[in-house]
Amino acid sequence: MSKIYDIYFKEDIPKYIEIANHLKQLIDSKKIKDGEKLPTIRELSSNLEVNKVTIVNAYKKLQTDGYAYQKVGSGTYAKRKESISSFNREYSKIFKNLSSDDFEKIIDFTGETNSDVYFPMDDFKNVINKVLDRDGANALIIKESLGYENLRKTINNSFWENKIDLNNILIVSGAQQGIDIAAKAIVNINDNVIVEKPTYGGAISVFKWRRANIFEVELEKDGINLIAFEEILKKNNIRCFYTMSYFHNPTGISYSLEKKLKLLELANKYDFYIIEDDYLSELIYSEDIRHEPLKSLDKYERVIYIKSFSKVFLPGIRLGYMITPSSFTESIQRSKINTDIATSSLMQRALELYISEGFWKKNIEYQKNIYKEKYLLMKELINRELGDNVNYIDPLGGLYINLEIKNKDITSKELFYKLKEKNLYITPGVIFFRDSISGEEFFRISFSQASKEKIIKGIELIKEELK
Known part of the structure; x- marks a missing residue:
């Protein structure tokens, strides 16, 4: 921690920017660890002999630039910028590289793909034709x-x-x-x-x-x-x-x-x-x-x-x-x-x-019936097969269920990679947090793109890895 105070100020650069840049270098070089608590405002201002407002502005700049996050009532913590974004990029890249043929082979519990859309295409075709017959070129120009x-x-x-x-x-x-x-x-x-x-x-x-x-x-x-x-x-x-x-x-x-x-x-x-x-x-x-x-x-x-x-x-x-x-x-x-x-x-x-x-209302009821059946099936399987291994809040709607892993020996990212090898894709909780030390115990599974057969198989694979 002593390296934090090893800084020399230049006259032409605002002190808060120099302090923020100095801390960024320490975070990037891992001399300040990811998730490590930074000194209090009072402590840092005293050691660097600057006023507290300068430290407040330096910490705000760190947060704005993605190098720190604040816990209310606890303080400011370091965040190595690549720790989240690198996984997010890799996660996104995995799905971009999947072809339409791949989606036939995998079990998709992410809800981020459109391989199976429940939509009555005949109704939509008729609507498009009516619009073109009614409005002509105006439908495309105006x-x-x-x-x-x-x-x-x-x-x-x-x-x-x-x-x-x-x-x-x-x-x-x-x-x-x-x-x-x-x-x-x-x-x-x-x-x-x-x-x-x-x-x-x-x-x-x-x-x-x-x-x-x-x-x-x-x-x-x-x-x-x-x-x-x-x-x-x-x-x-x-x-x-x-x-x-x-x-x-x-x-x-x-x-x-x-x-x-x-x-x-x-x-x-x-x-x-x-x-x-x-x-x-x-x-x-x-x-x-x-x-x-x-x-x-x-x-x-x-x-x-x-x-x-x-x-x-x-x-x-x-x-x-x-x-x-x-x-x-x-x-x-x-x-x-x-x-x-x-x-x-x-x-x-x-x-x-x-x-x-009236097509909208009819289609919503159609989709609700299909998705509700899948939701009830997935919930039943979670309760029966995963009950000893996960906690969750019943959403009572929507397209997915968020699970909390009881066994802290495995993280959601580790579970993601293990299941990926078995052609099952889930969404690790870290995707939804600003900092790199949160969400490791959560993962989200969606039933929107998987058939009932794939839902059954997918829950069985999760059960095997969490046992």
């Missing part, structure tokens, strides 16, 4: 920056009982673009944001790209830990909170009504915005869960709502929509236009007709 107006009207009518100002509905190319647009509109360099721990890696990437300071808060069975959440709010000026309110990725949990209402109260009290990624809420399998997004309860105009159609429409057709608070409508629209000007006109028109003519 572009509206906010999105096809009739689609926005149909979304408002079909999903929101016409309660939303049409100007606040914006068509986007999927949830990822929606998160990016929202972040560009409201998050600036060194702004503070809160995410759930764990959370969707794509959201973390967006906030890192915006060079925001990211705070993580643990999840409970019915949503985020509100006590820890408010402690951060009291001590920091938070700009936004990103959440998946239904079938959270990867844990599968859904927020209780009580926590939703409390979150909205906190957003109003502490003046921050909520980016709500309404993920897979069409796939509810239990009467214990009611579809009531934060946006539907939002009397304070604090929620930026994002909904993707990709999981339940054709995944290859990137479509979704956002609902924005009136105060942010203009800046979010500018962010959208600066991103890609307009989303596919033909696909928007096809989706509008697909919803308005």
Whole structure:
């Protein structure tokens, strides 16, 4: 630890940058170990004979650049940058290199591939033909920056009982673009944001790209830990909170009504915005869960709502929509236009007709029936075959189940490599955490792309490795 204090300052470089760069070199060279706690602000400022604000700024820069993370009430910890990203790159590369023939041979429990889509193609073909017959070349030429107006009207009518100002509905190319647009509109360099721990890696990437300071808060069975959440709010000026309110990725949990209402109260009290990624809420399998997004309860105009159609429409057709608070409508629209000007006109028109003519509702029921059967089968097998080896929270919907390994002698990454040799692919929990020392005991398994026969075989293979 003495090497930390071995630094000489130059007059032309701000001290906080020199301190941050010095610590980065020590982390990269492994002289400071991955996950090692860094000195307190008081200790480092005393030893380096600089004021505490300089150390605070140095630690903020380390976090922004991905070299440190903060544990509330505990301190700041080193993070070797490659420790997460190298595995994430390797994990991603594995799937990119799989061919369509490979997918026939493997058992895919990742839910990240589209080898088997439950979608009535005849209905979709008829819708496309109707759009082309009705609109002709306009279906391909005309572009509206906010999105096809009739689609926005149909979304408002079909999903929101016409309660939303049409100007606040914006068509986007999927949830990822929606998160990016929202972040560009409201998050600036060194702004503070809160995410759930764990959370969707794509959201973390967006906030890192915006060079925001990211705070993580643990999840409970019915949503985020509100006590820890408010402690951060009291001590920091938070700009936004990103959440998946239904079938959270990867844990599968859904927020209780009580926590939703409390979150909205906190957003109003502490003046921050909520980016709500309404993920897979069409796939509810239990009467214990009611579809009531934060946006539907939002009397304070604090929620930026994002909904993707990709999981339940054709995944290859990137479509979704956002609902924005009136105060942010203009800046979010500018962010959208600066991103890609307009989303596919033909696909928007096809989706509008697909919803308005009743195909959407019929297809959702069709998919729910298929996925519910798989969900019940996978849950039964986990309880019967893996009960001694894993813990889990029953998601009651969605497309996957998140498992916690009881036996700490094996990590989820090690399990991933062992199962890969047997042509079974799972998602290790480390994918969903900012730091490299979290998530090793978790792995996510999805039933969306596997047949019932493959689900049975896959659970048997997991059982063999966990015994």
